[in-house]
Amino acid sequence: MIRIAVCAPSAPITRQDAERVVALAARDYPQIELHVHPQCFASEGHFAGSDELRLAALLECANDPAFDAVWFARGGYGAGRIAEEAITRMDKCADAKMWLGFSDAGYLLGGLYRARIGRPVHAPMLACVRREGGEDAVRRVFDFLSGDEAGVEPSDDGHPRVAFNLMTLAMLCGTPLMPGLARHVVMVEEVSEHLYAVDRLFFHLSAHLGGVAGLRLGRVSDVPDNDRKFGANAEEIARYWCERHAIAFLGAADIGHDSANTLVPFG
Amino acid sequence: MIRIAVCAPSAPITRQDAERVVALAARDYPQIELHVHPQCFASEGHFAGSDELRLAALLECANDPAFDAVWFARGGYGAGRIAEEAITRMDKCADAKMWLGFSDAGYLLGGLYRARIGRPVHAPMLACVRREGGEDAVRRVFDFLSGDEAGVEPSDDGHPRVAFNLMTLAMLCGTPLMPGLARHVVMVEEVSEHLYAVDRLFFHLSAHLGGVAGLRLGRVSDVPDNDRKFGANAEEIARYWCERHAIAFLGAADIGHDSANTLVPFG
Numbered sequence: 001m002i003r004i005a006v007c008a009p010s011a012p013i014t015r016q017d018a019e020r021v022v023a024l025a026a027r028d029y030p031q032i033e034l035h036v037h038p039q040c041f042a043s044e045g046h047f048a049g050s051d052e053l054r055l056a057a058l059l060e061c062a063n064d065p066a067f068d069a070v071w072f073a074r075g076g077y078g079a080g081r082i083a084e085e086a087i088t089r090m091d092k093c094a095d096a097k098m099w100l101g102f103s104d105a106g107y108l109l110g111g112l113y114r115a116r117i118g119r120p121v122h123a124p125m126l127a128c129v130r131r132e133g134g135e136d137a138v139r140r141v142f143d144f145l146s147g148d149e150a151g152v153e154p155s156d157d158g159h160p161r162v163a164f165n166l167m168t169l170a171m172l173c174g175t176p177l178m179p180g181l182a183r184h185v186v187m188v189e190e191v192s193e194h195l196y197a198v199d200r201l202f203f204h205l206s207a208h209l210g211g212v213a214g215l216r217l218g219r220v221s222d223v224p225d226n227d228r229k230f231g232a233n234a235e236e237i238a239r240y241w242c243e244r245h246a247i248a249f250l251g252a253a254d255i256g257h258d259s260a261n262t263l264v265p266f267g
Numbered sequence: 268m269i270r271i272a273v274c275a276p277s278a279p280i281t282r283q284d285a286e287r288v289v290a291l292a293a294r295d296y297p298q299i300e301l302h303v304h305p306q307c308f309a310s311e312g313h314f315a316g317s318d319e320l321r322l323a324a325l326l327e328c329a330n331d332p333a334f335d336a337v338w339f340a341r342g343g344y345g346a347g348r349i350a351e352e353a354i355t356r357m358d359k360c361a362d363a364k365m366w367l368g369f370s371d372a373g374y375l376l377g378g379l380y381r382a383r384i385g386r387p388v389h390a391p392m393l394a395c396v397r398r399e400g401g402e403d404a405v406r407r408v409f410d411f412l413s414g415d416e417a418g419v420e421p422s423d424d425g426h427p428r429v430a431f432n433l434m435t436l437a438m439l440c441g442t443p444l445m446p447g448l449a450r451h452v453v454m455v456e457e458v459s460e461h462l463y464a465v466d467r468l469f470f471h472l473s474a475h476l477g478g479v480a481g482l483r484l485g486r487v488s489d490v491p492d493n494d495r496k497f498g499a500n501a502e503e504i505a506r507y508w509c510e511r512h513a514i515a516f517l518g519a520a521d522i523g524h525d526s527a528n529t530l531v532p533f534g
Contacts, residue, residue, distance in 0.1 A: 045498015046463050077463040080470050171467055174441045175474040196313050196344040200438055203347045207442040231312015 002145050003033045004069045005061035006126055008040040009083070010104040011076025012048035013127045015041055018073075021126050021138055029142045036126075037061060040073045047078045055082040058108075062086065062094040069145055072101030072108065074127035075165075080107035083177055087111050094118055100141060101125050103191075103257065106168035111177035113162065113266045122153075122163035122187075122255060122264035133259035144263050153187070153254050153262040159213040163187040163255050163264035166220075170201045173208040182211035185250060187264060189218030191257035195230035195237065198223075202241035214248035219256030269412050270300045271336045272328035273393055275307040276350070277371040278343025279315035280394045282308055285340075288393050288405055296409045303393075304328060307340045314345045322349040325375075329353065329361040336412055339368030339375065341394035342432075347374035350444055354378050361385055367408060368392050370458075370524065373435035378444035380429065380533045389420075389430035389454075389522065389531035400526035411530050420454070420521050420529040426480040430454040430522050430531035433487075437468045440475040449478035452517060454531060455505075456485030458524035462497035462504065465490075469508035481515035486523030 006018075018036045025034045039057035042049030049057075061070045072079070086108070099112050100123040109120035123144070124137035131137065140151035153163070162181060164172075166188040172178045186209060190198055198220060209215065220234035232240070235252075242249040254262045273285075285303045292301045306324035309316030316324075328337045339346070353375070366379050367390040376387035390411070391404035398404065407418030420430070429448060431439075433455040439445045453476060457465055465487060476482065487501035499507070502519075509516040521529045 043495075045496055046493075047498070077467060080467065167467075171437075171471040173471070175471065200344060200347065200434075204438040204440070204442065226313075228310075229312055231314070 001033055002031055002069070003035065003067045004071050004145065005035050005037060005064065005067040006040060006071045006073050007037045007057040007061045008048035008073040009054050009058050009079040009108060010048065011046065011074050011078065012043050013040050013073045017127055017129050021129050024135060024138060025142060029146065031146055032142055035067070046076070051082050054078065055086055058082065058086050059089055062097065063091045065093045067097065069098040069100060071141065072105040072125055074125055075101070075103030075105055077104050079104050080171065080177070083107045083111045087115050087117065090117055098145065102163070102261065103165045104168060106164045107172065107177055109266065110164065110169070110172045110179050114177060114179035120266040122266070124261050128259065128261070131259045137259045137261060140263060151263050153264045155216060155251070155253060157185065159183060159185045160267045161185045161187065161264055162266050163218070163253065166190040166198065166201050166205065167193065170205045173205060181209065183213050185213050185216060187216040187218055187253035187255055189253070189256045190220045192222045192224065194224055194226050195232070195234065196226070198234055199230070199237045202237055206241040206245040206247060209245065209247055212247060214250040215242055216250045216253035218253040219258065221256055221258060268300055269298055269336070270302065270334045271338050271412065272302050272304060272331065272334040273307060273338045273340050274304040274324045274328045275315035275340040276321050276325050276346040276375060277315065278313065278341050278345065279310050280307050280340045284394055284396050288396050291402060291405060292409060296413065298413055299409055302334070313343070318349050321345065322353055325349065325353050326356055329364065330358045332360045334364065336365040336367060338408065339372040339392055341392055342368070342370030342372055344371050346371050347438065347444070350374045350378045354382050354384065357384055365412065369430070369528065370432045371435060373431045374439065374444055376533065377431065377436070377439045377446050381444060381446035387533040389533070391528050395526065395528070398526045404526045404528060407530060418530050420531045422483060422518070422520060424452065426450060426452045427534045428452045428454065428531055429533050430485070430520065433457040433465065433468050433472065434460065437472045440472060448476065450480050452480050452483060454483040454485055454520035454522055456520070456523045457487045459489045459491065461491055461493050462499070462501065463493070465501055466497070466504045469504055473508040473512040473514060476512065476514055479514060481517040482509055483517045483520035485520040486525060488524055
């Protein structure tokens with residue numbers, strides 16, 4: 001039996017989405033037991049409950065030896081506010097776990113990877129079920145946890161790998177949550193940002209990636225309309241900043257804020 | 268005679284705005300000679316001309332001994348792409364100059380301050396003339412360059428000071444343009460960002476401000492509507508992150524993306 005705890009360190013999910021994913025697991029994955037923490041439905045301002053509530057739920061899931069994996073329910077914003085204290089208070093039970101999520105969950109994945117606690121994995125989240133084709137994204141996670149690696153991002157070249165939302169990784173730079181990325185292939189994806197903001201994030205991020213094996217660009221989707229064209233597309237932007245900082249640009253990564261988003265086990 | 272060169276390292280301005288400010292100077296400031304570089308009206312994609320064109324115009328203004336000050340025409344985005352090379356190629360003539368601007372011009376102000384080239388000053392820009400009350404903002408700059416310090420931000424407590432757009436300073440952190448800010452009072456302002464994004468920027472920035480004398484918060488204006496309330500206002504956000512990183516929160520700063528924006532000479 002594979003026991004997965006679901007908590008929401010960022011924004012809340014709906015009961016309907018949770019029920020749909022629980023039903024999918026019950027129907028098609030008898031080897032999987034899904035425990036959705038009630039904190040996932042809490043709401044306070046922007047977040048799935050106060051910092052204290054989200055931290056407590058995360059620590060309950062992390063430090064409970066009954067769980068094999070902690071699956072983050074949804075992104076949004078908020079994991080970065082509690083990640084440092086959560087990691088400080090994790091015990092030995094946390095070491096044996098997989099940690100799955102992406103987008104705003106990257107603050108936790110990055111901090112956990114830096115602290116060498118368990119195995120962080122860039123992966124679709126529970127709330128992804130509501131996308132078109134979202135059940136496939138959820139199945140990719142269940143398949144992976146069941147030992148089927150078909151849903152893993154295919155560009156593996158032998159280097160250790162990490163994957164992040166571009167904004168999240170840019171914000172991690174220089175903070176106590178930022179992992180060392182020397183010799184890593186770094187993949188980034190972005191959603192709902194103007195191209196000038198993508199360029200600005202690369203200005204910042206590329207100054208912090210000395211020693212990486214290279215960069216791969218995931219999908220940059222839902223770029224808002226601007227009053228004028230930026231003048232370069234996302235790949236051209238990535239290539240430009242990689243060139244300026246002598247970072248190898250390795251091509252595309254099959255990740256993004258969509259149902260096709262694949263898994264990237266860190267390391 | 269005070270000779271001011273205007274160039275646009277970020278986005279272009281209109282001829283109408285330039286003519287209005289040139290006329291204002293001619294009428295009311297006989298001691299001021301304003302030279303608006305034609306590059307200010309160039310347009311290529313997002314920018315006031317290509318990186319090469321903006322860089323060349325900036326260097327012309329910087330290295331011309333005839334000018335006492337370089338006034339950045341407008342923010343937007345783009346100064347960070349050329350700032351590092353511009354600073355490398357500035358000669359002795361640049362040392363004697365004032366550099367005035369804010370918002371995206373902060374990439375240059377920060378880099379110039381780090382390189383100890385002349386005197387960077389957070390100040391209204393030419394394009395501010397089109398705001399309601401914008402002529403007053405422009406006059407504040409001309410008065411300051413004429414020796415009248417009435418338009419300087421009033422909270423001076425004897426510490427060296429800097430002022431930045433929050434996003435700009437967050438993006439500067441850890442890059443070759445970031446000045447040392449130990450013992451400085453750091454002022455930040457923001458415009459058109461969601462409060463969750465403001466919180467995220469403080470998460471990042473506050474991890475980089477070790478050793479500052481304290482932080483002052485300028486105006487955080489034109490916050491877009493979100494699908495849910497954030498749960499804290501901008502001052503509460505600033506206080507929270509200052510508290511987490513043991514940074515003294517010193518109160519309000521009289522700066523912002525508006526006509527009341529005051530001047531902050533760096534240092």
